[in-house]
Amino acid sequence: MLGEQAEPREASGKGEGSVRLTAELLEQLLASASPEQYLARANLEERPLAEYAEAVREAHGLKKSQVIRASGLNPTFCYQIFEGARRPGRDSAIMLAFGLGCSLVEAQRLLRLAGASELWSRNRRDAIIIFCLEHGMDRAQTDDELWRLGEKTLIDGGA
Incomplete structure (x- = not known):
């Protein structure tokens, strides 16, 4: 399923080889009290x-x-x-x-x-x-x- 495809996560201390699922990010967004709360902790910066x-x-x-x-x-x-x-x-x-x-x-x-x-x-x-x-x-x-x-x-x- 497309929403469950993993994307490589940058190796910046969060564990090399680990992945963050798009579905997991969506779940975090929906559980947030505001968009700002989600954006503050999600680190969604696009990599080059x-x-x-x-x-x-x-x-x-x-x-x-x-x-x-x-x-x-x-x-x-x-x-x-x-x-x-x-x-x-x-x-x-x-x-x-x-x-x-x-x-x-x-x-x-x-x-x-x-x-x-x-x-x-x-x-x-x-x-x-x-x-x-x-x-x-x-x-x-x-x-x-x-x-x-x-x-x-x-x-x-x-x-």
Whole structure:
């Protein structure tokens, strides 16, 4: 279920490898007396894209070289994303999400942090990408599906 997907938590003294569930955050919000009370203790600061990508990479036990190979992105560009020196466009962010082995929830957050619009199931191309993410397909398989169904592939628009 989407609401129960875990997101990597930053390793800042709260226990490396631990996760905070979206459902848990919602429960805390609903139990709060005011929005201010929730916001004061929830620490909802958005992390920079580079930090989030690094946390997902570590959580999935991947090397940067594996992420680069699986994403299909230019290696220099990908390293610049991890360093925070460059921000990917939407298709490049989607390719990075596939390289990182992201769940749909992780991919949506990565897109938000990249400043791109999230995947939208009412958009034909996005629906195909969502299907592929949810069914564990890699970037190349996703491009095959996009091509087969007459949509622009990620590799054509991403890198």
